[in-house]
């Protein structure tokens with residue numbers, strides 16, 4: 001019944017009003033879709049663009065239920081939402097994409113790893129443990145060997161809840177939480193792949209990108225698209241991602257992070273059922289951005305063209321500096337706007353905090369060396385400073 005509604009009269013609710021919610025709303029705007037967003041405060045980025053911004057907590061059962069009951073279709077910009085409420089909404093006939101059962105798997109790194117293993121998808125060897133005592137026992141019995149990676153099963157993000165334990169001396173760092181203990185991979189490259197799948201089963205993937213991490217912040221510093229890998233690798237990543245999306249039966253977007261190790265072996269690291277930091281360049285570099293694609297997928301529209309039209313693209317994350325917490329200003333915006341093919345996105349967060357994602361800048365170039373040069377220029381020129389310093393200038 002609900003599928004027969006015209007696209008512009010379907011009430012679409014998004015859980016989460018951060019930068020992804022903002023960019024989703026902007027992508028829905030040309031088609032005048034009826035998009036509503038739920039998050040805790042009108043100071044959040046999406047409230048700057050979305051007039052139908054509902055105040056509520058997407059982790060709260062009642063808030064999600066109340067919001068969802070006013071919608072025909074619910075989607076997300078963040079996966080740590082109240083899944084129980086989404087299951088209830090689904091039972092009541094609201095369409096929920098990605099499906100809540102998938103969120104339950106993705107929100108638990110242990111279930112994610114088990115899913116890869118059960119479906120014979122490549123991932124680093126692992127074991128699941130309940131707590132610190134079990135880790136120590138297994139080290140003593142030789143079942144866990146140094147070095148290893150401990151990942152909290154729940155609640156981690158942007159590298160929080162993930163740590164490498166090199167030897168006995170770092171044992172004190174072990175977190176006393178249910179965890180995945182994973183073999184440490186000798187990473188040569190970290191690759192991001194974003195796919196979309198609609199209810200009709202159509203699947204499209206973007207070109208794989210290379211993610212370059214800031215070792216201190218454990219966050220993506222910048223990405224380069226396309227990744228510098230052979231066509232064979234690109235096709236293999238695509239095959240693995242497609243099989244993953246099909247095995248999960250997901251509707252919506254699926255962002256998959258891979259490792260390629262120093263021997264050339266591919267491993268799935270993790271996945272997210274939504275638009276992703278590794279796909280921001282698609283706004284400028286592809287005919288259909290990842291944000292538009294999410295709407296196409298959940299509305300069962302034909303999926304958009306994912307071809308990377310621009311030869312080379314990069315995306316630099318603008319992170320809050322270590323030096324202050326407070327209202328930010330971007331004094332060099334003017335200078336970088338004088339550069340060709342540079343596209344800043346300032347999310348509009350009212351407070352900058354160390355390593356908080358405050359915006360990103362997309363760059364386009366005809367060749368890789370020019371792109372790398374542009375990345376370095378922008379990184380050396382663009383900065384955030386407290387707003388009062390700006391006013392005093």
Ligand code: ADP
Pocket residue numbers: 124149151156157158159160161162182183184185186187190213218257269270
């Ligand atoms: P998050 O969910 O917080 O993004 P990830 O699981 O992606 O956490 O891990 C964060 C980073 O830690 C990865 O991008 C990678 O650089 C490193 N890492 C994760 N797992 C491994 C591993 N098995 N071997 C080596 N490095 C790893």
